[in-house]
Amino acid sequence: MQFKRQIADRLNGSWMIISLSTILVLPLVIGVGLYIKAAPLLEDVSLFSLIFSSEWAPSAGEFGFRPFIAGSVHVTLLSFLFTAPVCLLAAIYLTQFSTRTLVKIMHPVIDVLAGLPSVIYGVWGILIIVPLVAGIAAFFGTASSGYSVLSGGIVLAVMCIPYTLNMLIEVFNTVPSGLKEASLSLGATRWEAVKHVVIRGNYPGIISAFGLGIAKAFGETIAVMMVVGNVVKVPGSPFDAAYPLPALIANNYGEMLSIPMYDSALMFAALLLLMIILFINLFFRYLIHKTKRQ
Amino acid sequence: MKRIKRVEEKFYIGLSAFMTYSLIAVLAFIILVIFVKGFGALSWDMVIKVPKGGYYYGGEGGVLNAIAGSLYIALGATLIAIVIGMPAALYLNVHLIRYRRTQNTIRYFLDALWGIPSIVYGAFGFTLMLFFGMNASLLAGIITVALLISPIMVRTFDEVLSTIPKGLHEASLALGSTRSETAFRVIFKQGFSGFITAILLSFGRGIGDAASVLFTAGYTDNIPVNLDEPAATLPLAIFFQLGSPIPEVRDRAYASAIILTVIILSISLGARFLSKRYSKTNLK
Numbered sequence: 001m002q003f004k005r006q007i008a009d010r011l012n013g014s015w016m017i018i019s020l021s022t023i024l025v026l027p028l029v030i031g032v033g034l035y036i037k038a039a040p041l042l043e044d045v046s047l048f049s050l051i052f053s054s055e056w057a058p059s060a061g062e063f064g065f066r067p068f069i070a071g072s073v074h075v076t077l078l079s080f081l082f083t084a085p086v087c088l089l090a091a092i093y094l095t096q097f098s099t100r101t102l103v104k105i106m107h108p109v110i111d112v113l114a115g116l117p118s119v120i121y122g123v124w125g126i127l128i129i130v131p132l133v134a135g136i137a138a139f140f141g142t143a144s145s146g147y148s149v150l151s152g153g154i155v156l157a158v159m160c161i162p163y164t165l166n167m168l169i170e171v172f173n174t175v176p177s178g179l180k181e182a183s184l185s186l187g188a189t190r191w192e193a194v195k196h197v198v199i200r201g202n203y204p205g206i207i208s209a210f211g212l213g214i215a216k217a218f219g220e221t222i223a224v225m226m227v228v229g230n231v232v233k234v235p236g237s238p239f240d241a242a243y244p245l246p247a248l249i250a251n252n253y254g255e256m257l258s259i260p261m262y263d264s265a266l267m268f269a270a271l272l273l274l275m276i277i278l279f280i281n282l283f284f285r286y287l288i289h290k291t292k293r294q
Numbered sequence: 295m296k297r298i299k300r301v302e303e304k305f306y307i308g309l310s311a312f313m314t315y316s317l318i319a320v321l322a323f324i325i326l327v328i329f330v331k332g333f334g335a336l337s338w339d340m341v342i343k344v345p346k347g348g349y350y351y352g353g354e355g356g357v358l359n360a361i362a363g364s365l366y367i368a369l370g371a372t373l374i375a376i377v378i379g380m381p382a383a384l385y386l387n388v389h390l391i392r393y394r395r396t397q398n399t400i401r402y403f404l405d406a407l408w409g410i411p412s413i414v415y416g417a418f419g420f421t422l423m424l425f426f427g428m429n430a431s432l433l434a435g436i437i438t439v440a441l442l443i444s445p446i447m448v449r450t451f452d453e454v455l456s457t458i459p460k461g462l463h464e465a466s467l468a469l470g471s472t473r474s475e476t477a478f479r480v481i482f483k484q485g486f487s488g489f490i491t492a493i494l495l496s497f498g499r500g501i502g503d504a505a506s507v508l509f510t511a512g513y514t515d516n517i518p519v520n521l522d523e524p525a526a527t528l529p530l531a532i533f534f535q536l537g538s539p540i541p542e543v544r545d546r547a548y549a550s551a552i553i554l555t556v557i558i559l560s561i562s563l564g565a566r567f568l569s570k571r572y573s574k575t576n577l578k
Contacts, residue, residue, distance in 0.1 A: 005472055012474035016385035019378040023444050024403055027410065030418045037421050089310035090317060097307055098314065108566060109318050115495075115562050116324070116555070117502025119529040123536065123551045124324045127331060158320060165317075191303035212409065219411025221505040222533065246413045246505070253420065253509045270417035274410060281409040282402075289402050 027278060034271040041264035050268065056232050063265045065272070070234040071149075071242030075224060076217045078153030078238060083160050083213055088199075088206070090161075091168035095175075096194055114162035122226035125155035130227055137239045144239035147229035152242065155227050156217045164213035171205030171288075172198055204291045211284035215277045221246035245269050328555055332548030340549050345515045350535075352542035357550050360531035362517045363432070367507060367525060368500035370436035371443055375496050378440075379447030380482075380489065386448075387455040387485075388477040391463060401452070407445040413505040415442045420509040433521040435511030442506050443496035450495050454488020455481060487573035494565035498558055504529035528554045 041050070045063065053064025094103055133154070134146030175198050183193040199206070229241025230251060249266050256262040343356035390397050419438030428434050458481060466476040482489070504527070512524030513534070528550060535547035 005475070009472035009474045012381070012478065013385075013389070016381035016389070016474070016477070020382035020385050020400070020448075022378055023382055023407070023448060024400065026441060026445075027403075027407055030410070030414065033418050033421045033425075034414075086313050086316075089306075089313040093307070093310035093314045097310070102314070105318070106314065108562070109321050111566075112559065112562050113317070113321050115498050115502070115558055117504070117529055117558060119502070119504050119532050120324070120328060120551055120555055120558075123331075123532065123548065124327055126536070127327055128323075158324075161317065189299050189303045191306050192299070215409055216411075219409075219413065221411065221413040222529065226533070226536070246411065249413055249417055250505055250508055267417060267421065270414050274414045277409055277411060277414075278406060281406040285402055285405050289398060 027274075031271065031274060031278075034267050034274065037267035038264050038271050041261055041268050044261070051272075054234065058259050058262045058265065061261060063261070063268075065245075065269065067232050067234050068243055068245045068248050068269065069272075071228070072218060072244040072246070074149050074235050074238075074242055075152040075156060075228060075244055076214055078149060079156035079160060079217045080210070080214055082154060082157035083164055083217075084210055086157075087161055087164040087168055087209070087213070091165055091172055092194055092198065095169055095172040096198065097190070110162045110165060113158075114166070118159065118220060118223040119226075121155055121159050122223040125151060125223060125227040129154050133239070140239075142237070142239050145229065145241070147227060147241055148239045149228065149235050149242045150238040152224045152228035152244070153238070155223050156220055159220060159223060160213045160217050163216050164209050167209035167212060167288075168206065171202050171209060174205075175201060204287050208284040208287045208291075211280055211287075215280040215284075218280075219246060219273060219277050221250050225250055245273050249273075325555065325559075328548065328551050332545070332550075332552040335542070335545035335549040336552055337549075340546065341553065344517060349515075350538065350540075350543055352540050357526075357528065357531050357546070357553070359515055359517050360526040360528045360550070361553065363511065363514075363525035364501050364528040366432060366518065367435045367439055367511060367527060368497050370432070371439035371500045372447075372493060372497045374436065374440035375444045375447045376493065379444045379492070379496075380451065381477075382444075383448045383451040383455055383492075384477040384481060386452055387458070388463065388473055388481055391460065401449070404445050404449050404452075408449060411505070412442055412503050413508075416506040416509045419506065423510060429522070430510055430512030430524050431522045432511065432518045432525040435507045435525055435527070436521075438506050438510045439500045439503065442503065443499050446499060447492045447496045450492035451485065451488050454491070455485040458484050484576055487569040487571075487576070490572055491565050491569045494561050494568070498561040498565075501561075502529060502554065502558055504533060528557075 041063065050063060051065055051069065054066045055062040055064040056067060094106060129151045130146035133148055133151045134144055137144035137146070179201070180193050180197050183197050184190070188196070224244055225247035228244060228247065230243050230247055231241040232243050233240070235242040249269050252266060256266050339354070340356040341361065342358055344359045346353055346355035349355040386397060386400055415438055419434060419441070423430070423434045462480060462484060463476060466480040471479070507527050508530065511527055513526050513530060514524045518525040532547050532550045532554065535543050535550065538544055
């Protein structure tokens, strides 16, 4: 009996540790797998010219990723401009001023916003945001179909808000209430206490939450692809169409096996995406973990 | 001076309240738009029929193929994720309970893994598929989605497990149970509400994700019977129908979006309800 239990313990133990290690080596395996696929292209063309060249003609063997990288960066930064103030203020309100009932209502709201599939956001973007942006462009006197960087930025912002907001709420909840009370008792208004204690004391946490939000926006595929226009060009204004990296991968998987090196190029794009996002994630997560320990 | 302070406070508190309420409004607006737009084309045929000939030109049929495909993929992927995610989370909280540092490092990597976008998993799944000489199929889709949702499963389950008091763990060991008995019979039961949440969250993610199955699951008008057959998925069905120039087909994309939204909403609400229900009997 004792023996049987020990065997069971051993077996279960190894099952557990194998599962955990499988999950932990996953990013490494993904990276290596994509690198092997991308290697033929990297042998042919230097990394520098891949990233900085704007020539994109797969059938002629020209692979310059600059338009796609620029498209991704533009859309992501624009979405960040919308996300940051909304999340910061909403997180402050929910953790400092709001009634308990509102917090209770907001929890499922944030959950559902985070859980809605990106294709739903895409449909919403096409129905509402694209015509809206076309209208705004007409107001400013520029012609635009509405399928543009700005539409992508708005849709992305709405998608990233629940993600960033959740992290900010977590950050603000760790502020010791004694600190805030001390500042209130010295005659600060409630807003001043928030400004000086909650915000200033949490710079690393706030920046990390924003950074992770940006990483999330950078990798988002379907919703952006549906509203951003997908034209291979470095966008010049928010009303221009763009072609972000994830959209490039998703749009061309069908034909990539028929053109030489095309599959290599797309896998290189995926590798680039993985590297950038993993790097941002590891960096800001480290910042969060470090501040949590203090 | 004092008045400026008061005005500043009023202004910012008002502004932040506005931002908070506007989030509720945005969610309501999104759901309203989807429902209003798709309601006209929604019918029982959409849910219980597969596309008939000429469906993509406005002919008869529905998107049962995509509903079934999505459910199959999400179900299969969730099963795989349970098999590798559940023990991983238990290991983290039972065997490693005395190694604070290791625990934190592992959580750190899991959090970073959670951030990898699904399109990268899709591309990786595709290279894996070519490597093993498979075609786009239900199985390839299931494996790719399983990789995508495993870190989510572990981290969500772990979040609840990590709140379990250490005393329970020690009591179980003191009564002479082995570590794996402690893990599966005591800690697992205590964290059962977290397990349910983790399953439903992963399942919802699996149904809604499009970028990872785009390369790997393929698309078909039939309901897949075998693992090596291609499978349609609901997000892709919406995406493809939306690209059609024919208005009737586009309307059906909106109707399919309602179906997807309803599925996701019920999963989300179900997760809340079940997690409350199962945490009632927990030892405090």
